[in-house]
Amino acid sequence: MRTSLLLILLLISATNFAQSEDEKQMKAIYDLALTEGKAYDWLNYLSNQIGGRLSGSVQAQQAVDYTKGQLDSLGLDRVWLQPVMVPKWVRGTPEFAYIETKPGLTTNVPICALGGSVATPDGGIKTNVVEVQGIEDLEKLGREKIEGKIVFYNRPMDPTQISTFSAYSGCVDQRYSGAAEAGKYGAAGVIVRSMNLRLDDYPHTGSMSYGETPVAERVPAAAISTKGAELLSATLKLNPAIKFYFKQNCKQFDDVESYNVIGEIKGTIHPNEIMVVGGHLDSWDLGDGSHDDGTGCVQSMDVLRLLKETGYRPKRTLRVVLFMNEENGLRGGNKYAEVARAKNEKHVFALESDAGGFTPRGFSFDCSDENLAQVQSWKKLFEPYLIHLFVKGYGGADIGPLKTDDLVLAGLVPDSQRYFDHHHAENDTFEHVNQRELQLGAASMASLVYLIDKYGTITSDKIKG
Known part of the structure; x- marks a missing residue:
């Protein structure tokens, strides 16, 4: 020494x-x-x-x-x-989503497919939503409360972190692994709050992984803008029976x-x-x-x-x-x-x-x-x-x-x-x-x-x- x-x-x-x-x-x-x-x-x-x-x-x-x-x-x-x-993933035509509070009454929200996600069915997905603050909440809810629904991951970046990269690290797991984990409980799809400290209308994409999930069992995953996430969360609190619709056309090639x-x-x-x-x-x-x-x-x-x-x-x-x-x-x-x-x-x-x-x-x-x-x-x-x-x-x-x-x-x-x-x-x-x-x-x-x-x-x- x-x-x-x-x-x-x-x-x-x-x-x-x-x-x-x-x-x-x-x-x-x-x-x-x-x-x-x-x-x-x-x-x-x-x-x-x-x-x-x-x-x-x-x-x-x-x-x-x-x-x-x-x-x-x-x-x-x-x-x-x-x-x-290198992988070749293509986004396809622009994604589309809305919140339906009652039949015929909808509000459009900005979303984008996460990189590597599968597409929705041709007609899109419309179903009820369950909001969680992270992957650990899935086990608490169990299959009974998740199956057939869209899992909405809504844990925000921590604004008290001076290092914004630390704030990002604190919630990016829900984007990367959220679809793979929600799929295990029978979820129909996944919507993830964008990794963004600012409230705006820009959805933020990013990589995600299905892990070892077979292709046929993979569920579509998209990011929603921070303003869209706030609206969706507030609407769910007022009426847990609302439905969410989204459609995306992405595809993975050789x-x-x-x-x-x-x-x-x-x-x-x-x-x-x-x-x-x-x-x-x-x-x-x-x-x-x-x-x-x-x-x-x-x-x-x-x-x-x-x-x-x-x-x-x-x-x-x-x-x-x-x-x-x-x-x-x-x-x-x-x-x-x-x-x-x-x-x-x-x-x-x-x-x-x-x-x-x-x-x-x-x-x-x-x-x-x-x-x-x-x-x-x-x-x-x-x-x-x-x-x-x-x-x-x-x-x-x-x-x-x-x-x-x-x-x-x-x-x-x-x-x-x-x-x-x-x-x-x-x-x-x-x-x-x-x-x-x-x-x-x-x-x-x-x-x-x-x-x-x-x-x-x-x-x-x-x-x-």
């Missing part, structure tokens, strides 16, 4: 000695990002010329072709496509081939040590996927450009990876890790941006205490840019499969208060992305990559030594 402490002190001392050089490099990165950033223009094309990029869609392939072309134009050492088989888009700059001293920065290229189909995760993709692309154009020559190989199929399968992240293991590649660092393009606050790290201490020793370098958060936490879904004991995983942490207003919804669109916030995020990511590359990471071998 004393050896480990000495190593950290030496690294901190070396960092302080070279601080003026680091300050100059970081200022060059931020200045370039804020005056000649490319991320916003790239996002404009992805969002407004291509649009939503659901895995297996024509738009997803257009995004692959476009981003590969842009990476080719940057003069990187290598750009290539990595094939990966898997199709798609690609991860990869570009790299070869390291000058340690080319076999790989550092990854990336986001996911696919999105849901309701909006244009700007915040989730067009911003992460274009920021990651710009990281390599910013370092290259400021004249920095990396010691290690820097690789940008635009992962396919994070939203409904994580096939891209798993494929990248699978190929990396098969080739015996040595990854030392991976950084993901998948929390929106809002003002950057800092980074979360999935790493050893020693590596966290090293990163925290750079905090003063970031403070002029109002980046203060360097905490242990989560790296990202797509880089997660790469995890080893020595690999440092990191996630960009933007301000999250508005993120779930747009997440997986029709209003996740380009006009809700601020150019300056986006550029600051790209510069912050490039600066962290620069420091990790320059000083390296602390491996378990070094700690033991």
Whole structure:
């Protein structure tokens, strides 16, 4: 342990000695990002010329072709496509739903099918509703009170959580597993309150799973907007005998081939040590996927450009990876890790941006205490840019499969208060992305990559030594 402490002190001392050089490099990165950033223009094309990029869609392939072309134009050492088989789920014609308080008296409410759901029968489903606050309520009610009815999951995100991602985690299980669990009790269908802290009329889609449920026994599942959920809940309290109708036409097809888009700059001293920065290229189909995760993709692309154009020559190989199929399968992240293991590649660092393009606050790290201490020793370098958060936490879904004991995983942490207003919804669109916030995020990511590359990471071998 004393050896480990000495190593950290030496690294901190070396960092302080070279601080003026680091300050100059970081200022060059931020200045370039804020005056000649490319991320916003790239996002404009992805969002407004291509649009939503659901895995297996024509738009997803257009995004692959476009981003590969842009990476080719940057003069990187290598750009290539990595094939990966992805699910192909299609939403079909727009969904439709209403609350029927008495025959002929109806109120329309906004819904959208959850990703991976089966369709309703051609005529839709109309039946009584049972409201629950979570999956655990199903067992209390039992089959007698659920069979033949629509289960309405209405647990909201917790507004007292300052971290909106914690609030999201606290209720997303009802979206992901709600249909599989309700089906066990004979439910006719499932309606889930949208994962959104704001009251509005936008239903939010997202992935769901039927687990091992046979196809013939799967029940349709849809999200209802938060305003719709409030109305449905209030109406049920006044009259538990009301009926709910919904119709959706989604369909699951066979898997199709798609690609991860990869570009790299070869390291000058340690080319076999790989550092990854990336986001996911696919999105849901309701909006244009700007915040989730067009911003992460274009920021990651710009990281390599910013370092290259400021004249920095990396010691290690820097690789940008635009992962396919994070939203409904994580096939891209798993494929990248699978190929990396098969080739015996040595990854030392991976950084993901998948929390929106809002003002950057800092980074979360999935790493050893020693590596966290090293990163925290750079905090003063970031403070002029109002980046203060360097905490242990989560790296990202797509880089997660790469995890080893020595690999440092990191996630960009933007301000999250508005993120779930747009997440997986029709209003996740380009006009809700601020150019300056986006550029600051790209510069912050490039600066962290620069420091990790320059000083390296602390491996378990070094700690033991």
